[in-house]
Amino acid sequence: xxxxxxxxxxxxxxxxxxxxxxxxxxxxxxxxxxxxxxxxxxxxxxxxxxxxxxxxxxxxxxxxxxxxxxxxxxxxxxxxxxxxxxxxxxxxxxxxxxxxxxxxxxxxxxxxxxxx
Amino acid sequence: xxxxxxxxxxxxxxxxxxxxxxxxxxxxxxxxxxxxxxxxxxxxxxxxxxxxxxxxxxxxxxxxxxxxxxxxxxxxxxxxxxxxxxxxxxxxxxxxxxxxxxxxxxxxxxxxx
Numbered sequence: 374x375x376x377x378x379x380x381x382x383x384x385x386x387x388x389x390x391x392x393x394x395x396x397x398x399x400x401x402x403x404x405x406x407x408x409x410x411x412x413x414x415x416x417x418x419x420x421x422x423x424x425x426x427x428x429x430x431x432x433x434x435x436x437x438x439x440x441x442x443x444x445x446x447x448x449x450x451x452x453x454x455x456x457x458x459x460x461x462x463x464x465x466x467x468x469x470x471x472x473x474x475x476x477x478x479x480x481x482x483x484x485x486x487x488x489x
Numbered sequence: 490x491x492x493x494x495x496x497x498x499x500x501x502x503x504x505x506x507x508x509x510x511x512x513x514x515x516x517x518x519x520x521x522x523x524x525x526x527x528x529x530x531x532x533x534x535x536x537x538x539x540x541x542x543x544x545x546x547x548x549x550x551x552x553x554x555x556x557x558x559x560x561x562x563x564x565x566x567x568x569x570x571x572x573x574x575x576x577x578x579x580x581x582x583x584x585x586x587x588x589x590x591x592x593x594x595x596x597x598x599x600x601x602x
Contacts (some may be wrong), residue, residue, distance in 0.1 A: 395527060405588030414577050416593035417532070418491075424588065462531050466588045469539055474586050477522075479531030 385486045388428045392450040396463035399444060405466035405475065408448045409436060411482070414461045420461075422447070451486075458487045491515055493594035496578050502570045502601045510565040512580030518592075520585030522547075523555060525576040525577050526596075531578060538563055539585060554579035570601045 386392050398406070404425045409417035421444075423430045423437045432436050436449040446463050461481040466475035496511045519540045524532040524547075534547030538557040542546065552574060554566045563582075567574060579600050581591040 400522055407590060409593075414596075416581075419590050419592065464513050464531075468588065476534055476537065476590055477532075479533070481529070481531050 381389075382481065383471070383484045383486070385488060388453060388455060388487055390453055390487050392448075392453045392457070392485060392487075394448045394450075394461050394463075394485065395404060396480050398446060398463070398465045398478075398480075399476070400465060400467060403465035403478075404468055405470040406439060406446050406470050407464045407466070407477070408446075409462045409464060409479075410457075410459045411462060415464060423425060430457075437471075453485075453487050455487045455489055460484050460487055491566075493580055493592055494554040495578075496598050497597060498595070499598050501602065502567075504569050504571060504600050507566070507568050508570065509567075510580075510599075511512040511562070511579055512564065513560065513562045514548075514580075514592075515558070515600075516582060516592065519560070519582055520580035520583045520591075521557065522581040522583075522591060523553075523563070523565045524581065525549065525574075526579060526581045527576050535578075552585055557558060572601045575599060575601045590599065 407422045408420045411417045419439050421432045434451045438447045463477045464477040464484045468475045493514045522537040523535040526532045536555040538544045541560045556564045577596045579596045580594045582588045583591045
């Protein structure tokens with residue numbers, strides 16, 4: 374069945390270190406992947422995305438890597454800051470129909486804790 | 490732009506009561522979605538509306554109904570609330586033209602006693 378899961382439910386890092394959050398997905402038809410950040414009491418906030426025809430995409434302090442061979446996705450955060458503390462979700466997009474949006478399947482989430 | 494707004498922010502219901510959660514977006518998006526999030530879990534899709542005038546079931550539709558009132562608004566109704574529906578509900582929207590990013594509202598925290 375469809376599933377997206379995270380290898381590490383919690384991650385604790387020192388301020389200034391790099392963080393890596395991993396995610397596995399199972400649906401070969403997924404064409405688009407998104408990382409969301411969710412702070413306590415708030416809705417998920419878009420961080421970065423990557424389409425299935427790419428294997429790497431960089432943003433400001435964040436990089437997403439996609440390995441379609443092993444169906445693995447990772448989020449790298451450079452120079453992690455206390456403000457990065459949150460739960461991070463990966464989501465895979467299952468296409469609905471040609472030209473339409475898709476259904477997002479979310480992983481369980483990884484809680485990132487940044488120690489000052 | 491307010492983005493995606495949801496009302497109410499909090500609600501407590503008794504078992505068997507009904508209520509409607511409201512969602513609106515001002516980004517002229519075609520697609521809208523309702524999710525629920527339970528403790529320690531990711532979001533699960535309840536219903537979605539790919540475009541104005543259409544609605545479809547997601548992963549966990551039982552016990553819910555939806556209405557796409559117009560392009561801006563997408564409501565979620567609980568006809569007879571059950572304790573198992575205690576959750577945080579998120580509405581999202583996206584342009585809906587190919588794979589694209591969904592933008593989320595702040596959520597409604599619902600408790601059913």
